[in-house]
Structure formats: structure tokens, C-alpha cells
Amino acid sequence: xxxxxxxxxxxxxxxxxxxxxxxxxxxxxxxxxxxxxxxxxxxxxxxxxxxxxxxxxxxxxxxxxxxxxxxxxxxxxxxxxxxxxxxxxxxxxxxxxxxxxxxx
Amino acid sequence: xxxxxxxxxxxxxxxxxxxxxxxxxxxxxxxxxxxxxxxxxxxxxxxxxxxxxxxxxxxxxxxxxxxxxxxxxxxxxxxxxxxxxxxxxxxxxxxxxxxxxxxxxxxxxxxxxxxxxxxxxxxxxxxxxxxxxxxxxxxxxxxxxxxxxxxxxxxxxxxxxxxxxxxxxx
Numbered sequence: 001x002x003x004x005x006x007x008x009x010x011x012x013x014x015x016x017x018x019x020x021x022x023x024x025x026x027x028x029x030x031x032x033x034x035x036x037x038x039x040x041x042x043x044x045x046x047x048x049x050x051x052x053x054x055x056x057x058x059x060x061x062x063x064x065x066x067x068x069x070x071x072x073x074x075x076x077x078x079x080x081x082x083x084x085x086x087x088x089x090x091x092x093x094x095x096x097x098x099x100x101x102x103x104x
Numbered sequence: 105x106x107x108x109x110x111x112x113x114x115x116x117x118x119x120x121x122x123x124x125x126x127x128x129x130x131x132x133x134x135x136x137x138x139x140x141x142x143x144x145x146x147x148x149x150x151x152x153x154x155x156x157x158x159x160x161x162x163x164x165x166x167x168x169x170x171x172x173x174x175x176x177x178x179x180x181x182x183x184x185x186x187x188x189x190x191x192x193x194x195x196x197x198x199x200x201x202x203x204x205x206x207x208x209x210x211x212x213x214x215x216x217x218x219x220x221x222x223x224x225x226x227x228x229x230x231x232x233x234x235x236x237x238x239x240x241x242x243x244x245x246x247x248x249x250x251x252x253x254x255x256x257x258x259x260x261x262x263x264x265x266x267x268x269x270x271x272x273x274x
Binding site: 037038068069072073076080083088089090091092093 | 193194195230231232233243244245246248249252253
């Protein structure tokens with residue numbers, strides 16, 4: 001987060017990371033900008049600078065006991081501002097810490 | 105056949121440049137008895153963008169009612185980009201492919217055709233992205249979720265008492 005004097009504009013990926021970390025107390029986070037994979041897409045033509053499609057892998061204790069829909073909703077709610085400002089789609093892999101450990 | 109005919113109709117009547125119509129799939133689709141038309145039937149005066157491409161709003165029915173009815177009447181309902189035969193987004197395409205593995209009737213609406221419908225669906229499910237899949241009136245999620253449910257076998261469970269799709273000739 002930059003101070004007033006220096007305007008540091010974080011990339012969307014970084015903003016996503018920051019929000020998910022604080023709101024969902026993520027213990028593991030992987031964010032990839034895959035906008036290039038969708039560049040022929042009807043909606044992407046409007047915002048041509050990329051940063052429209054991301055893959056998000058997130059591990060959070062808040063996901064424990066929650067259905068997939070609920071987990072995805074938590075992620076979408078945390079990123080509501082981004083979704084209003086040109087974020088177009090997310091591929092979400094949302095695991096609880098136990099699930100993440102089990103997989104490995 | 106239908107495609108060539110309707111693109112002739114499009115060019116003849118409305119004189120819409122090809123670039124515009126490339127975004128829209130030509131023709132009408134019949135899916136489980138519901139007709140989805142992407143061509144403007146007549147009236148060259150109204151620009152395609154401002155004209156409802158279906159009869160939803162003119163009947164005095166709110167879009168919210170339409171969505172409610174969609175999910176109530178159709179055991180498997182998907183709001184997607186494009187149509188099942190021609191998806192216009194990778195996620196929508198994936199969702200359709202997953203659902204087609206099951207012998208169930210698939211009802212779909214193309215939210216690219218109607219921004220109002222798009223907003224109504226988003227408000228209805230409080231979900232910001234598409235595709236959106238409803239099974240037996242219950243919101244299931246997007247393509248990630250449906251793929252996951254398919255892989256774990258949960259989707260099969262959910263769909264097991266949905267009647268098999270009827271045989272129909274086009």
C-alpha cells in the first residue's frame with residue numbers, strides 16, 4: 001500500500017492477493033493472470049489491457065465445512081470491487097487447510 | 105441450411121454489416137421445446153441492440169419471474185455465453201460439455217443476447233459470473249464447480265432422478 005505522496009498502483013493480481021489474504025486469512029495463495037487465454041473473447045475487447053481472467057488457488061481455514069458454492073461466494077465477495085472494475089472471470093480452487101494437506 | 109437462409113435474411117432486411125452479426129449465432133435453436141432465436145424477425149428500423157430478441161419483456165413479465173420460471177420448470181438450466189451448440193466462452197463450453205455427458209435435457213439461455221437478463225440472473229443467484237447452472241431449481245455454481253461435482257460423482261447423484269432427455273428429431 002503506497003503512501004499518499006507516491007501513487008503506487010498495484011497490479012490487479014496483487015490487489016487480488018492482498019484482498020484474499022486479509023479477508024479470507026489465506027494460508028496459501030496462487031494467482032495467475034490468464035487473460036491472454038481469453039483474448040478473443042467478446043467481453044475482453046472492452047478492456048484491452050488484460051487483467052480480466054485469473055486462476056486463483058487459495059487455501060483458507062474459512063473454507064472448512066463449506067460447500068464449493070459457499071467458498072466461491074466468499075472469494076467473489078472479497079473481490080467485489082475488482083469484479084466491478086473489469087475483472088471478468090475467475091477459476092477458483094478453494095481448499096481448506098486439511099484438504100490441501102491431504103492432497104500433498 | 106437454416107444458417108445460410110437466415111444470414112441472407114439478415115443481410116437482406118437489416119443490412120447489418122457482417123462484423124456485427126459474427127458475434128451472434130444465426131438462426132434459431134430448439135432445445136427441449138423452448139425456442140431461442142438470435143435473429144431479429146423483422147423491423148429494420150430498430151437497431152438490433154435495443155430490440156429484445158425474445159418475447160420476455162413485452163409480455164409484462166419481469167425478468168426475475170422469467171428466471172424463477174426457468175429454474176422451476178427445467179430440471180437442468182444453464183445461463184451461458186452463447187448456446188449449447190455454439191458456446192462463446194471457454195467456461196460455458198466446459199459446463200455444457202460436462203452436462204452433456206449425462207442423459208438429461210439441457211435448457212439454456214444466452215445471456216450475451218440480453219444484458220438485462222444477464223443482470224437479472226446475477227441478482228437472482230447473487231453470483232457475478234457466467235456460466236451459471238441450476239439443477240432442480242437449486243443454484244449449483246459455475247463451470248469449476250460443475251466439473252468438480254462431475255469428477256467426484258456428486259453430479260451423477262444430483263441428476264439421477266432427472267428424466268432422460270426425450271428423443272427428438274430436428
